[in-house]
Amino acid sequence: MAKNPLFLGPNIITIARILAIIPIVWLVMSGEGTLRAIALALYVIAAASDWLDGYLARAWNQYSPLGRMLDPIADKLLVGILIAVLAWDGSLSTLDMVPACAILFREFFISGLREFLGASKVVLKVSGLAKWKTTVQLVALAVVLLERLMPGLGLVSDILLWLAGLLTLWTGWQYLRASWPHLVQEQA
Template structure:
């Protein structure tokens, strides 16, 4: 039973994404009850990001599914909510574009080598995710003064910078994994 809890938390995070997106669309920038519910759901989803990894390590039930699905759930949450904030709140689109390109590239790269090796989230990737979630939560809180949004913006910019740096690092790791696999296959012949 304990082995399934971390994976269930990851799956729950994936379920929260469309609900939070719908709530933000319904709120349409009015900062009413739907925005508060979106904030609560995203905050809970962010907490499960930490909790699922902690429980998997503590209970020694780290799984290949979790190593792959956890980052995908993070990406879905961040990109889905950020896309809504770009549309509904008018946040500039370019951090979303940077994050989207980075996340799609890393995910495709991970999937390309998944049969040989699972590439878990790096420390830099975790920092990026923390910055992204912090910025999103700050943007989602209704009724705060504009200086709070300015801080959220700079946290989001920092997340975009870390995304670029870690994206390059992941590309190298994926390239090296693919090369090692090719060399292993060639050596076995």
């Protein structure tokens, strides 16, 4: 009898990453420094779990359609919801909203593009640069969280956030370019 994919170790980690968003948001929104530090610690653990679940899936040969679907969603939820909360609490300046909005735009757009192409059985494989993009996004947001606890990090957080925004737009462009022939072909 096949194992229930819900109970595979990598999928449990991915689901835990999604569930961790709730306390992270609550702790950040509290506005209190100690609780923000706890939010940062939870966030770092959640972000690191993105690597861990993939490593364990490969090491234990525990792949499942559920895991392939949930893993990128978990990343996008963690990044997107944290951007919204950091914008809400004023951690992101007006200028920071440019790369933040670029990140959100690309993540929604490429998810929609993948869904649309999936109906045609076209798969956009995740590129190596897109994996780095996710890592830079996660690190940038950690530094933005940390900035309230260590105010001297403003320039570092700005540079990382803009780098994440540029990588995000570039990988979005790569996916759009790769999918373009499938978007403009004539239907038979």
